[in-house]
Amino acid sequence: MNNYLAAEARNHCVCGGLYRLYHVGIFVLPLSFALIYLSLFVNYIDAFYGTVGFTIANPMLNDDRAVLFVAGLTIIFVISVIKLVEYKSEFLYKYRWLIGMTVALLAVAFKISGSSLGMWSIMLPENADTPFWGIPRSLRSDEFSVGTLFQLSQSHNGYAPISEILRGDLTDVRMVYGAACWSVITLFRPVLWGYLLFGFEFGLAFAWSAKLCLMVLVSFDCAFLIIKSKPLSFLFSCLLCFSPLIQWWGTGEVILYGQALVLLLDRALFTQKRNIRIIALAAIAWLCGCYIMLMYPAWMVPFFFIFALMGVFRTTEYCQTLKSNNQHSVLAWSLIDTFVLVSCLLISAGLIFLSFFQSSEAMTSVMNTVYPGARFETGGSGLPELFSYAISLFYAFDSPLVSNECEIATILCFFPLGTLASLLCFIKRRDWQLFLLTALQLFFLAFAFIGFPSFLSRMTLMYNVPVLRLLFPIGYLELLLFLISVEKAKESQGNNSSIGYLSIILIIGLILSSAFQIFILLSAKYLVARMLYLLMFILFCLFSCLSFRSYILGKKCTGLFVAFAICFGVIPGLCINPVQIGAAPITDTNLEALVNQFVEESDYSDKWVVDGSWTVANLCAAYGAPVINSTNAYPDLARWNSIDENNENECAYNRYAHVIANVFAPSTSFNSTQDDLFTVNLTEDDLRQLNVKYVMSSRDLTEFSSDKLQIRQLGSANGFVLYELTY
Template identity: 30%
Template sequence: MREETMKNGRTLLKYILYAVVLAVLAEFMMTLDYHSLLGAHGNSNQQLTLSMKDAELVNCEIKDGKVTAAGEDPQLIFKDINQSVSSFQLGLKSLSSSVLDVRVYYAASGEEFSEEKSVEFSYYENQRFVTSAINGEVESLRVDIGDQEGDSYVFDELCLNPHTLTYLKHSFANLSGLRIFLYFIGIFLLFLAAQDFGRFCEMAFRYRWVIGAIVIAFCTILKLHGSSIGVLGELLTGRDVSRVWGTSRSIRTDEYVVFTEMALSQVRSGFHWFSDVWGYTPSDMFIVYGQPVLNLTTLFRPFSMGYILFGAERGLAFYWSSRLVICFLVSFEFGRIFTKDKRMLSTVYAFMISFAPVVQWWFSINELVEMLIFGQLALIILYYYVRTDSLKRKCIMVVGLVICAGGYIMTLYPAWMIPLFFVFLACALAMILEDRKRIHIKKQDVLLWGAGILVLAVSMVYIFSTSMDTITAEMNTVYPGARTYAGSMGDFDRLFKSWSSWLWSFGDTGNPCEESDFISLFPLGMVLSLIALVKSKKKDLWLIVLNVFNAFLILFFLFRMPDLIIKLSLLGHASYRLYNAIGLLNIILLLRSLAASEKTAANFKLFLPVAIVTAIMSYWGNTASITPAFKVIILISVIGVTLLLLHFEKKEYQMAFAVLMISVNLVGGGLVNPVCSGLDNVYKLPVVQQIEKLNSQEEGMWVVTGDAFMYENLPTVVGAKTLNAVATYPDEKLWEDLGLSDQDQYWNRYAHVSVEIGDETKVGLGAADVLKVEVTAEKLKELGVTYVLSLQDMEDTTGLEQVGEANNFTIYKIA
């Protein structure tokens, strides 16, 4: 026994060592600039290293070991270099802000410094060295670092003509410890899985909830999240300093411009239901975008509680990681129910839901993830409720059902919540019919359910009465207003989007969010389910019920329904997003069919013609957004999936199908959002730091002017009240005080409010959700505005005094 323990210990240490080495190597290979490395290797010029003792200081001085700008245009001048320079490496430390602008001028003998012979770049605080090319004769160098008084840094060295070993040494200094750690975790787990895959899977299954909790804690502690808010840093400084992996999605403005910044503003303003920071009059933060509020009703939005418990950065990390992990685990548990505990298919289902392109493109907005979690969790609770006689467990389950019902209602996005409700209703009905012999209603059940319904009703009455004015205002807007959908054959091609929606994580289309869906392989699941019903002697109640609901939803999606059905079903509020619910239902149909009979596809001769029709529809549909190359990929996908399903009775084909579906979802959904750590990409922006400093010295209301669609909420992230923060519903008091109350055809809408300071006060439309407002400085002063944050030069505007400048923004104070 002792010998076995020692052997296992040695194996574990070996894996740790291998994982550390491979993790460092992976990070080094990923960050290495191969073009510069080749240049260093081919460099035959003499290497020269310059330090501060070689520099002449102009408009800057040494303070506490740092070079500090003492005025405008700070310079370091290096003379008597007198050699050919192919490239250089500049090393700085302890920057005074997250990014400093650098320009390096070089001049040959007898020449003066000029912009024609200069190199410009941004230096970020998480870098140690930056490499750039010169390729010319150099007698003297001038290095301008920073652009305003007070900018400071520690000058490490300036290496001219770095040779290969020097370049490699400096490259190691730029490695990310966080990425190395994450690589190490992944590689180490791969080693463990490879050693004994069966045992690894068994352990993962047994401790799945513990592992999930560890992953959430891990991400929260390391501040890992998937917000694209780093786009702001990229636009203002050229780089997202918080991004670890992946690509920020600039199209997700409703996430990082509105939703995430609203959450950050709540952290700074005290988690009030009605925020004094967001907009002119107190704005309802709970009912519209479901922001964290210090109130018991936040139990219906448990994932936002991270902001209250852990603050902004870790709250954001908790919000992203907990929803993904819980969605995955809940989907797995629900998959075990309808696949008859086929763990491989349940795992596939968990990936097909939590990493579905539609889920990831809409991950942090409109609460689609919450709908999937609460809907499936309610079904799981119902499943186990009829399998227990314990009163204590039933009490806990009823509490869980109340939270699920309340949480689902509070998503408040009818376009998804209503059609998805039909999917969950179909599953609930199938479960009830299958378990009808188990169901025995007792007096205690009636009392428990009655108490649960009462608590839910009281909670909803409290919430909706508190926000009744908000709800009334929102329901009576011009945009988005009341939506009605009655079906359209023109949307037929949307049913086949599952075959292409995985492409948009790396492909190009106009709006990938609207092109995304669950990768349901429609209509193969529907066909396989019908085959299973025909071939099976004992009719599968799940497949019967799901097909009935599937047929109804498809018919409603494609054809004009009678008004009575539209009103009774409420599906008129669904819009074309109904096809996403059809996609979810067809995933369940597909996997239930494969679980019910592994030989379903192999025994059905008409399956190939159906697959061919699917290929044609997927290939030719959506011609406007799919390139010929992508159409070929889709065609290959259809053929590949068809071959796997035709031979699904063989274990190796089942495993290949599982690997394929997991991989496609990880590519199509898992690569959508970036992986970032913390919010330095926001809080360390010089303009944000100036806003916070000024507002702390003299608190006041801000207005963002100019073409600043992306930045209109920026002051709110540090708790600065902002007049034209996004109007999630119309603020009648603002327009009344502006004297524009009769212009409600413009302002009565969800809107981004673009403000210009001019000679009169008027409002118009820039787009359906963009208001163009012109207002005088005097009127802004009357409204109580203190500061103006602008991308425009308004130095000559009467009544404005410049008090700050950063990131191309100028900050004015209204005199």
């Protein structure tokens, strides 16, 4: 008997040892992926700054052993987070909002953002300053050369709704420019509140860091309502919020507001306290205004369908609860609730109408432009980018053949596995919620790959949606459907369910999907380190299969999904945008001191022109100079018509446009070289007509002095010279 027990103990120890070895082996896969990924990225950072001749600001990355340091830090961080979540998961879940808000406050306090304004250290001579981590992205020019500079410009304007700085003329910044201002519309743009309350640098950090923290929290809670699994909801949140698509676009408000609406509706319905319901209903009305004021229907329309469906699910469940024996667990709907909701919606609608009325002139001008003008899409052009969801993970340090990573960046969504698995679930179990989500996905796919007749596009509002913009909503739904299917597969284990084979199908599907991704990877000839990427993707595929298989079989997988989220979601996402501390590349330059010196001495009637550069034109406007060739978010037709004989070139400048101005040209001319750019050649008479007093240029303009025009050099900074014109 004793020998038998001893043998059993030995077998148990051996099995336990083998399991621990297997467990460690699984965790080695994502860690290996992360280490290879980060070593490639650190080398890429070093090569990038070596090319432009800069020393990296972070001293840790200047050392030859930077790769080893980052690798060690990564291992310690990942293991620490895994252990923390495994042992304190309930504590972290209970206080997730407090923890998230603390992280956001610390990020704002330290002025941490993901802005690429560090590009100005490269674009301006004698202005060397680099981010703490990563590299600024030249692709993000609309952020660091337009949007961020507009916000800085508003700080010189007292955040007034009408600016005399931008365009060098009276300019409505409320609707079209989307700049921070003391106006009704800003009530519905909470991302901009930081600029008004804390100033430019803290406001920039608030717009980036606080938004990202909120997005992670809201995405987790919203996914948990649908998926009913904390580990899978956490994975959904990380893969979504740190996805290449969201990080390259530097946005995400559409999912922040939409998912928050779903959560507030759930809170309003499933509460036993009237005051909580009233607050939630008021917040719903406000968030509806926030969603509308995004003013980007290409994403608003498809995501409206998604979040409306989620709202229907919560409302239906509430009605079922009222009809069941559990009806006393929630508060019944009353006329007071209807009155509060309708009243709040009417107030929001009134404020939105007031905002549109105040900016009606600017909006009318935009609608009548050549670009962007009116849009009408019928789809049908196809969306092959959906099948290469893994390739975009490598765009942080490898360039695709296209010039714009934003256009082809995707979410790590395992397409089309989620759609196929959810169809199987519906066939076997008649899950109507899953059916509606899958039907909506098929609706989007039909628009993308087949196309709609014009009348159907108009009826469904899909005429506002270019096919490429469907990458976001389709990727969102696909990831959600895939994780729901994984949860259904887990439920089917051991209970003789009619979808008992779903787990096998999911694993086989993962293997086939992985094989297809490997084929795409090997076919992409432009990729520099294809073999390393192949190794990384094999690690990703193996870990995906093992982790989801373990979860489906009922194993404890919290640590696995934390490793999945960090190594395949957070780390690649944090390598896309830089970690920028403060805004020194634009707020601490010699050019700023030069511009401020003469802006303070003159009023807005003395106009400025920047010769040969639309980016520096926007930078001077950010410093408070009324620059006429700063980006025209809507055209200043009166100005350009005044120097365009018979308005012959109105087609060139009647658009949203960056403006390149060349001064002292022999004749006046306009030339539109791309949709959002035109070049204007200005003669001496044009400068006089436009009341231009200051010209910033990298050329020597004194040679154009004459008896009728005196040109005096006022100073120079960062490779540019400021001239004063006296007529």
